[in-house]
Amino acid sequence: MKSVLPILTVLGVIVAVWYGAAVWLNAPWERDQAARAGTELSVAQLLPLTMAQDRPVLPAPHQVVAGLWEGVTGQAVTSRRSLVYHGWVTLSGTLLGFVIGTGLGVLLAVGILHNKAMDLSVMPWAIASQMIPIIAIAPMLAVVMNALGASAMVTKAIISAYLSFFPVVVGMVKGLRSPDAMQLDLLKTYSAPASRVFWSLRLPSSMPYLFASLKVGIAAALVGAIVGELNQPAGLGARLLSGSYYGQTVQIWSALFAAAAMAAVLVGVVGRIEAMTLRRMGMAR
Amino acid sequence: MIWLWGALAFWVAAVALNAALARRAARYPVLRLVVPAVFGVTLLVVWEGVVRGLGVSPVILPPPSAVGARLVGSLPVLWGDFVQTFLKGALSGYVIGCGAAVAVAIAIDRSVFLQRGLLPVGNFVAALPIVGIAPIMVMWFGFDWHSKAAVVVVMVFFPVLVNTVAGLKATEAMQRDLMATYSASYGQTLRKLRLPAAMPFIFNGLKIAATLALIGAIVAEFFGSPTRGMGFRITAEIGKLGLDMIWATIAVAALAGSAFYGAIALIERAVTFWHPSQRN
Numbered sequence: 001m002k003s004v005l006p007i008l009t010v011l012g013v014i015v016a017v018w019y020g021a022a023v024w025l026n027a028p029w030e031r032d033q034a035a036r037a038g039t040e041l042s043v044a045q046l047l048p049l050t051m052a053q054d055r056p057v058l059p060a061p062h063q064v065v066a067g068l069w070e071g072v073t074g075q076a077v078t079s080r081r082s083l084v085y086h087g088w089v090t091l092s093g094t095l096l097g098f099v100i101g102t103g104l105g106v107l108l109a110v111g112i113l114h115n116k117a118m119d120l121s122v123m124p125w126a127i128a129s130q131m132i133p134i135i136a137i138a139p140m141l142a143v144v145m146n147a148l149g150a151s152a153m154v155t156k157a158i159i160s161a162y163l164s165f166f167p168v169v170v171g172m173v174k175g176l177r178s179p180d181a182m183q184l185d186l187l188k189t190y191s192a193p194a195s196r197v198f199w200s201l202r203l204p205s206s207m208p209y210l211f212a213s214l215k216v217g218i219a220a221a222l223v224g225a226i227v228g229e230l231n232q233p234a235g236l237g238a239r240l241l242s243g244s245y246y247g248q249t250v251q252i253w254s255a256l257f258a259a260a261a262m263a264a265v266l267v268g269v270v271g272r273i274e275a276m277t278l279r280r281m282g283m284a285r
Numbered sequence: 286m287i288w289l290w291g292a293l294a295f296w297v298a299a300v301a302l303n304a305a306l307a308r309r310a311a312r313y314p315v316l317r318l319v320v321p322a323v324f325g326v327t328l329l330v331v332w333e334g335v336v337r338g339l340g341v342s343p344v345i346l347p348p349p350s351a352v353g354a355r356l357v358g359s360l361p362v363l364w365g366d367f368v369q370t371f372l373k374g375a376l377s378g379y380v381i382g383c384g385a386a387v388a389v390a391i392a393i394d395r396s397v398f399l400q401r402g403l404l405p406v407g408n409f410v411a412a413l414p415i416v417g418i419a420p421i422m423v424m425w426f427g428f429d430w431h432s433k434a435a436v437v438v439v440m441v442f443f444p445v446l447v448n449t450v451a452g453l454k455a456t457e458a459m460q461r462d463l464m465a466t467y468s469a470s471y472g473q474t475l476r477k478l479r480l481p482a483a484m485p486f487i488f489n490g491l492k493i494a495a496t497l498a499l500i501g502a503i504v505a506e507f508f509g510s511p512t513r514g515m516g517f518r519i520t521a522e523i524g525k526l527g528l529d530m531i532w533a534t535i536a537v538a539a540l541a542g543s544a545f546y547g548a549i550a551l552i553e554r555a556v557t558f559w560h561p562s563q564r565n
Contacts, residue, residue, distance in 0.1 A: 006402030015408070025425075057425065117300070117307035120317060121324035128543055140531045143523055147345050157546060223414045230507055238416075244420030244508050256417045263413055 017063050026050035026056040059250045067254035080234070083258050088236040090225050091262060093153050097160020098221040102214065104161065105168025111170070113176045113202070114194070123173075130166050138228050156228025156235075163224040164217035171213025175206025204281060211274035218266045226259060236262075292334025299327040338531065347529040356533040362518075363537050369514040372503035373430035379439025383494060386442045390449035391475070403448065407443050415440045419505040428509045436505040443492035445487070446526050452486025453479055485560050488553040495549050499542045 023046075028050045034041045041049070051060040059067070071083030078085055108126070112119045138159050145155040179201050187197050229237025238256045243251035303320050310316040329349045335341070336348040343351060356363070393399045419436050426432035456479050464474045506516025513536050522530045 003401040003405065006398050006400075007405055008402075009398075010402035010406050019424060116310070117304040117320065119322040120307045120310055121303050124321040125324060125328075128539070140523060140528065143528075144345050145525070147342075219414075223416055226414050227297065227504060240417055241422055241508065244423065247424070249421070249424065252420050256414075256421075259417055260413045264409065 004284040006252065015061055018058075019051075022056065022058045022060040023047060023050045026053055028117070035253060055247050056249055059253050064248055064253045064257060067250040068257055071254050083236075083239075083254060086234055086236050086239050086255070087258055087262060089153075090222070090229065090237065090259070093156040093225040093228065093235070094160055094218070094221045094266070096160075097157035097224060098164050098218050101164035101217060101221060102158060102168050105165040105213075105217075106172055106210075108169050109172035110198075111174050111175060126169055138230065139216035142228070142231050152232045152234075156225045156232070159228040160221040161200070163220040167213040167220065168210070171209045171216075172206060175209030176202045178209065179205050193231070206220065207277060207281065208283065211270065211277070214270050215267050215273075218270055219263055222259065222263050222266060244250035286338065286379075288334045289338030292331045292338060295330050295334070296327055298503050299323055299330075303531030307552075316530040317363055344526050344528060347532060351373065351529045352536065355529040359530065359533065363533060365513050366515045366518050367541060369430060369511070370433070370506065371515065371545075374433030374505070374514070375437055375498040376432035377430075378502065379494060379498040381434065382438035382441035382498075383445050383491060385438070386445035386490070387449050390446050390453060393446075393450055394453045395471075400450070404447070407446055410443055411527055416501065416504045419508045420502075422505065423508045428511055430434065430514075433482055433502040433505045433514075437498045437501045440497045440501040444493045444497070447492035448486045448493075449483060451482030455479075455486060456482045484557045487529045488557060490548065492546060492549050493554070496542065499538060501543070503538065 027046060027050050030041060030046055030053075042151070051063070053059075056063070068083065071081070076081050077088075108122065112122060138156075141158060142152075142155050145158070176198075183201055183205075184197070187201055190198070225235070226237035226240070229235035230241050232238050236259045239255035240252055243249070243255065303323050306316050306320050306323070310320065332346075333350060334349045336346055393403055412500045416436070418439055419432075421434040422432045422439075424497050426435050441444075460478060460482075461474065464478055469477070503514075503516040507520060510517040515538055518534050522528070523533075
């Protein structure tokens, strides 16, 4: 509770700086207009004008809030102007990609754990593959998937899956190896087979690591979906790009904040599931 | 058919070889480099064999040999893209962003109020899809590399900030007390004790940021760029279905990204040689 005041202060400062920056960045255009009309603007006239432009360089916070409100409630949720519609398109791609990426990541981690050759050969390449700016090949992937007849959603789900699988692999390998020698020795004295060691010891003890990775992974999946949408007709990424083409700054900022809210909610949901699971397993602290 | 069977046979042989090598890796450390290399060569051979064997159109997936030929054939163009995207956009943004993050982290460290207020906000912002700010930055800073550098600055800032703040807390009370008994000033404690102790954390952030920097610069180019740069090359070649050129660009990006990451890791090894993770 004692951090509420500092957080509110910081947020207040951010909003204040934002308003200041909006005035500062938008003022040249207004002065330009006034000079063309042959008039001179006083400061009192200038301030309200800079906060109500149609295409501001930096929209004021209340313009973004109005844009968000208009995007969410201004029309039916199925309308192509609705942020809910575009958000849903992005969300479905994100979730599909996240499920695929997590599944593959866990499978790969199990393979790495049980196969020495796989450990030595796959892990360096999994790391190297993350050096490839994989989201950079999103447009190419779209063309290829189109030629293969896959839908737009599958295309961005693949990019999402690719971005979310790596944190899961790393976290899961670490988690599956986290039981210490004493615990492993105990199971050995029980002459437990490898499968039993996996299900009763390694898998449960990997859960905290897995959930930490899932939180990173779902945020990465959302980034992947947004980038995957840059050449698609619908979704928050498409909103960003069309806003950029037509100079609709308020549209860009609304889409950005919608994406931010979605990221926060997704990470929060994973956190809740984590807390519930760990409590059921008796691991909550 | 011969290509397909050849690829399959090569794959089986390489897997068997790797399994045999991996068993001996404990005794011969050099095999730890050989095994991944064999795996990488296998991937390329299987890719080539499958593309030729199934007669996949080069518009969908060009064979690695065609990509290699294109890579060698268009070195000047690729070099120009590399200079534009990596040296100008990504690298300058990386230096500015990381420098600012370390400076802000020290400021946060000095003030409990800022620590309580700024860090939750910073953690929140770090989880956002930062690539989304690319259109805004392009609008503010123009089409050239300055807007790409700005995107990179924003992307690398928070990972480095969060890691540096965590690192500055990494000293033990006993060590700080010792500095206090020497009546060391804040600046001296920072320079002699806390910054060195924070280095493993800072480099952790720097390594994460290294992978983000190139991605940020390339994605920002999708939102508008001059007629060069890796992101521009990819979007332009998509229109011409020049998939071999796109793969060549990807290869350059992968090499540049890996080399950059490797360079940071080498510096880390030199700076934090005392840390347990560097000593095994």
